[in-house]
Amino acid sequence: MPTKTDTKPEGSTPTREAEPLSIIGKPLMKVDAMAKVVGETMFADDLALPRMLFCKIKRSPHPHARIVKVDTSKAEALPGVVAVLVGAELPIPFGILPVSQDEHALSIDKARFVGDPVAAVAAVDEETAEAALEHIDVDYEVLQSIMTIEEALAKDSEPIHTGELHRGEGSVNGNVHKAVSLEFGDLEEGFAEADVVREDTFFFQGNTHLPMEQHSALASCGADGKMTLWSSTQTPHYVHRAMAKVLEMPPSMVRVIACPNGGGFGGKSDPFNHEIVVAKLAQKTRRPVKVTLTREEVFYCHRGRHPVKMWVKSGIKKDGSITAMHFRSFLDGGAFGSYGIASLYYTGALQTVTYKIPRYKFEGLRVFTNKPPCGPKRGHGTVQPRFAIECHLDKLAEQIKKSPLDVRLDKVIEPFSITANQLRVRTVGLKECLERVAERSEFRNKHGKLPKGRGIGLASSSYLTGAGLPIYWNKLPHSGVQLQLDRGGGVTAFCGSTDIGQGSDSVLAYVVAEELGVEVQDVHVVTADTHLTPVDLGSYSSRVTLMTGNAAIEAARRLKPLLLDQAAEKLQVPVERLAMAHRKIFDRDHPDVSMEFAEAVVLAEARHGTLGSTGSYTPPRSPGRYKGAGVGPSATYSFSACALELEVDPETGMVTIHKIWIAHDVGKSINPLLAIGQIEGSVYMGLGEVLMEEQVFRKGVHKIPSMLDYKSPTFVDMPPVESILIETLDPQGPYGAKECGQGPLLPVIPAVAIAVYDALGVRIDESPVTPDKIVSALEGRLRAVTVPEYDWPPPVDVPPMREESSS
Amino acid sequence: MMRLPPFRYLAPKSAQEAAKMLADHAADEAMPVAGGTDLYPNMKRRQFTPRVLVGLSRVENSRGVSGSSNDGITIGGMTTLTRVEQNELLQTHYPAITTAAALVSAPVLRNMGTLGGNLCIDTRCNYYNQSYEWRKSINFCMKKDGEICWVAPSSKRCWAVSSSDTAPVFIALDAECTLVGPDGERRVPVKSLYEHDGIDFLKKKREEILTEIHVPKVNGRRATYLKLRRRDSIDFPILGVAAAIETAKDGTVEKARIVLTAVESAPVEADKAEAVLVGKKLTEDAIEEAASIAYRPAKPLDNTDLTNAYRKKMARVYVARALRELMRAEP
Numbered sequence A: 001m002p003t004k005t006d007t008k009p010e011g012s013t014p015t016r017e018a019e020p021l022s023i024i025g026k027p028l029m030k031v032d033a034m035a036k037v038v039g040e041t042m043f044a045d046d047l048a049l050p051r052m053l054f055c056k057i058k059r060s061p062h063p064h065a066r067i068v069k070v071d072t073s074k075a076e077a078l079p080g081v082v083a084v085l086v087g088a089e090l091p092i093p094f095g096i097l098p099v100s101q102d103e104h105a106l107s108i109d110k111a112r113f114v115g116d117p118v119a120a121v122a123a124v125d126e127e128t129a130e131a132a133l134e135h136i137d138v139d140y141e142v143l144q145s146i147m148t149i150e151e152a153l154a155k156d157s158e159p160i161h162t163g164e165l166h167r168g169e170g171s172v173n174g175n176v177h178k179a180v181s182l183e184f185g186d187l188e189e190g191f192a193e194a195d196v197v198r199e200d201t202f203f204f205q206g207n208t209h210l211p212m213e214q215h216s217a218l219a220s221c222g223a224d225g226k227m228t229l230w231s232s233t234q235t236p237h238y239v240h241r242a243m244a245k246v247l248e249m250p251p252s253m254v255r256v257i258a259c260p261n262g263g264g265f266g267g268k269s270d271p272f273n274h275e276i277v278v279a280k281l282a283q284k285t286r287r288p289v290k291v292t293l294t295r296e297e298v299f300y301c302h303r304g305r306h307p308v309k310m311w312v313k314s315g316i317k318k319d320g321s322i323t324a325m326h327f328r329s330f331l332d333g334g335a336f337g338s339y340g341i342a343s344l345y346y347t348g349a350l351q352t353v354t355y356k357i358p359r360y361k362f363e364g365l366r367v368f369t370n371k372p373p374c375g376p377k378r379g380h381g382t383v384q385p386r387f388a389i390e391c392h393l394d395k396l397a398e399q400i401k402k403s404p405l406d407v408r409l410d411k412v413i414e415p416f417s418i419t420a421n422q423l424r425v426r427t428v429g430l431k432e433c434l435e436r437v438a439e440r441s442e443f444r445n446k447h448g449k450l451p452k453g454r455g456i457g458l459a460s461s462s463y464l465t466g467a468g469l470p471i472y473w474n475k476l477p478h479s480g481v482q483l484q485l486d487r488g489g490g491v492t493a494f495c496g497s498t499d500i501g502q503g504s505d506s507v508l509a510y511v512v513a514e515e516l517g518v519e520v521q522d523v524h525v526v527t528a529d530t531h532l533t534p535v536d537l538g539s540y541s542s543r544v545t546l547m548t549g550n551a552a553i554e555a556a557r558r559l560k561p562l563l564l565d566q567a568a569e570k571l572q573v574p575v576e577r578l579a580m581a582h583r584k585i586f587d588r589d590h591p592d593v594s595m596e597f598a599e600a601v602v603l604a605e606a607r608h609g610t611l612g613s614t615g616s617y618t619p620p621r622s623p624g625r626y627k628g629a630g631v632g633p634s635a636t637y638s639f640s641a642c643a644l645e646l647e648v649d650p651e652t653g654m655v656t657i658h659k660i661w662i663a664h665d666v667g668k669s670i671n672p673l674l675a676i677g678q679i680e681g682s683v684y685m686g687l688g689e690v691l692m693e694e695q696v697f698r699k700g701v702h703k704i705p706s707m708l709d710y711k712s713p714t715f716v717d718m719p720p721v722e723s724i725l726i727e728t729l730d731p732q733g734p735y736g737a738k739e740c741g742q743g744p745l746l747p748v749i750p751a752v753a754i755a756v757y758d759a760l761g762v763r764i765d766e767s768p769v770t771p772d773k774i775v776s777a778l779e780g781r782l783r784a785v786t787v788p789e790y791d792w793p794p795p796v797d798v799p800p801m802r803e804e805s806s807s
Numbered sequence B: 001m002m003r004l005p006p007f008r009y010l011a012p013k014s015a016q017e018a019a020k021m022l023a024d025h026a027a028d029e030a031m032p033v034a035g036g037t038d039l040y041p042n043m044k045r046r047q048f049t050p051r052v053l054v055g056l057s058r059v060e061n062s063r064g065v066s067g068s069s070n071d072g073i074t075i076g077g078m079t080t081l082t083r084v085e086q087n088e089l090l091q092t093h094y095p096a097i098t099t100a101a102a103l104v105s106a107p108v109l110r111n112m113g114t115l116g117g118n119l120c121i122d123t124r125c126n127y128y129n130q131s132y133e134w135r136k137s138i139n140f141c142m143k144k145d146g147e148i149c150w151v152a153p154s155s156k157r158c159w160a161v162s163s164s165d166t167a168p169v170f171i172a173l174d175a176e177c178t179l180v181g182p183d184g185e186r187r188v189p190v191k192s193l194y195e196h197d198g199i200d201f202l203k204k205k206r207e208e209i210l211t212e213i214h215v216p217k218v219n220g221r222r223a224t225y226l227k228l229r230r231r232d233s234i235d236f237p238i239l240g241v242a243a244a245i246e247t248a249k250d251g252t253v254e255k256a257r258i259v260l261t262a263v264e265s266a267p268v269e270a271d272k273a274e275a276v277l278v279g280k281k282l283t284e285d286a287i288e289e290a291a292s293i294a295y296r297p298a299k300p301l302d303n304t305d306l307t308n309a310y311r312k313k314m315a316r317v318y319v320a321r322a323l324r325e326l327m328r329a330e331p
Ligand SMILES: Cc1cc2nc3c(=O)[nH]c(=O)nc-3n(C[C@H](O)[C@H](O)[C@H](O)COP(=O)(O)OP(=O)(O)OC[C@H]3O[C@@H](n4cnc5c(N)ncnc54)[C@H](O)[C@@H]3O)c2cc1C
Pocket: A708, B031, B032, B033, B034, B035, B036, B037, B038, B039, B040, B041, B056, B077, B078, B081, B103, B104, B105, B106, B109, B112, B113, B114, B115, B116, B117, B118, B119, B120, B121, B122, B163, B164, B165, B166, B208, B209, B210, B211, B234, B235, B236, B237
């Protein structure tokens, strides 16, 4: 069974022995491709119900202000306005993490950023709702705003939160949401052993997800009191929990349906205030209520990449081995907790999961500021430190006069090993990734040898294939799949997983079709509906292919014997010789001895009654037992390496990327076309982050909340990409598969900064690497990144590891 | 962004009729609209809320390119940028015009956007090109609904940026345009259309319709246009340099035009740098000398993309590059 933990590579049989795969590994079309292409897909905003009302949300114009009074009387009196809602009507706080339930659907006491919702209107049309907002009078007492990490640490103004709604050790001290300290091994001893010890500082600017689809939600409350919410969410299960809590309804009375998402990238993974607002308005008015955010409001929803200042100190020997690493990160969290505690730990978690780092220390803190809350964006919390580590390593390599390729190759972590911070690693394809991109890009011939203005950069990275732990503590499966067979030979697969464009519906269909030997179009996928589908935790942390895939395999393999038994009897062939593919059950030795899959279903149903089964998946337990060990573990890790060649105009600082070579250890590609799509999408997003994207503020307000002014590459800016899939057949993954939706983003960002150095000899240690910074650096006027002083807490106790890692 | 506010749409058949319709309404009541690619987004953000739009798309004889390189050419104000960009006569004899047109925004917008509209687009500022709610949160600014200029708080005028890609080229080519009012028409140099004021940036009367652009005969004039922007599509210029020269047979510069855009509320002509070039041959030294003073009239402020110091520095680089291009194109 693929759900068992293997600690050794031997004996792992991720696929049926010698059975050729008929669907897995083939470049098939996505199951929803046609509907998307012709415009039939129903996104949340496409939905309309009879008597539906439209909701608009009034937002704070101040970054930090006490709400003194909200007067809605004028708005309520307007013709066409059906209901107005204020914060006091939804007093129960919520948030994605149990330790930071610090959000209200509508602010009650204070507004904490420009865009923080304070009231909402439901009206007969959008224009009326919009106009009504102008008639809601809010009295504010403006407070001093806190817009930077330094201001947050200064403690000279009213803190943004009191800490009442935050739990957990070290939580909320002034504006410090949390400070953590972890130490593994004797760092000083490590630095003493090193030939070179080097410190560097970096800054990674905040940026946002920019999904094509703006968030939208529609709520309807039936005469039976049951609530249904359709929403563009990546995490219907977590939204379901938050809705039940805030609306004080039994969870069984609430149904959340995630519509197909027009992109998410982490920006639709929190339960959102607008979802709860429309639900409450639907209750209040007994009419369906819909809200669709404007693009500007999506910038305020945010939950995007944290701006992070970083400091790193490493010791390295002349031979290139690292003796110790000390890493500090300072996260600018914005106004609420969101996933922030997890983001914080992630900025220190995966440093060790690429190269051997025997001793490691991490200190990090997250502060609150009066800006839209930051949270998870593709590569959650690991993108910023990866930028720092790879650039830092490039400098170290130069200092010890070793090729940056060899420095990396020499210290790639061992497969099936445990890192200094107690993460269990399984297959590791990183060496091959590095070798392949180096070979394809001719890195050795080019690095340091290209004409001035032209440069090549190389970087590598790793990422989780699904978080090892759920967001709230429980011992339940992370993903469940239920199958139902129909007499016509169709299979319906029910699963809570949510397709955000990454293709999870397709993967579910491919796996079920492969296992039961039917065609992909025979599988009807019903997903992301909390009434109809077993729980899947959601589309985040690159977890779905591995977890849903394994759950689907388990469900299918429970059904299979019922069908095979009937076939064996009918065909008079021993069960062991039977195989299933392309709607047939046949004798492996005499393939013409066969019967239709549908016929076997009919026979089995006659024998056993209605046919169905369930399967579920829980990732293996991680060996770490220290406080904070919950963030970082994964069933297995993916690896990526990227090389890219670019040209920088030394006069203008304009960067032109000529070509990108990227290799990704995907374990096994369930569908190479989808895997490459994810890689190319990651490259695109990475280039946007490193070259232009920045979520910046001026006078307390988002400076550029529009798709014209928030610069993100257009497709003419996209260079050619050569994607290389490396398959390491991981024992944890379905058919050996690992993630590919987030990891490939990581190495692209540092590779650009490193290539700019190769081209012009200037280090840009902060993102984005913009033309004006390059020109300033060439003139010697780019200031180094500074990090604040902080009195760190002592490191937490690290108890011995768990002996047995199986769950 | 909000949806479009409601308005009445009038569809006159002639420019004069359009001008009359505009004159019949008070200043804030009515506006002309051509492709709408500039105006409609602004209306959605409530920079403008006209109750009446006078659509120019039905105006007869307002499209197309006529004339020749020997006599000069006339381009109809309602000609779309795509048509301008694809016109063979222009491509052959006035490549700077087609280059500039092709650099405007993106193909879909160029299919709708017109040349007349491009010459009349609103000035831009990232305190101003924002939604109503956003602007309200900073208490608005002088250009719309507010009192002060956030870019230059002590300034009496608005510094929103002239952002047309084609205007500097037409100025560099000494082009003129025809403006049609309710009682007749007049012809003025394109250069005189603009004012150094982010609010009242057009010197024409509000009811006047720009119907034609006239470009003089080529007469050996070589011109080019370079645009600075972050992305290779969609973005407005954050600096544009149009340069044109006419040379004697021996290569001595007789006339020079260097026009910068997106660094002020109107296109700016670097006349001192032009004077430096006249009477000289276009050598690397002359180019450097001209570039070193050409960028001075550029006054970029912190109201568009990238830093103002950078944009100012780039003005010099781009002027030199534009002149070098002309040097290389020597007949
Ligand atoms: C995303 C985006 C990117 C853009 N990028 C660029 C760019 O890179 N460079 C650039 O130059 N422009 C850019 N534009 C602006 C615009 O698309 C073009 O300038 C276009 O040519 C405007 O023409 P139009 O016909 O659509 O003008 P409209 O929107 O119809 O009109 C613009 C203004 O001119 C007035 N007007 C229009 N026609 C006439 C006329 N004949 N006589 C008198 N007044 C008139 C209107 O009342 C209005 O005030 C961009 C726009 C968008 C939305």
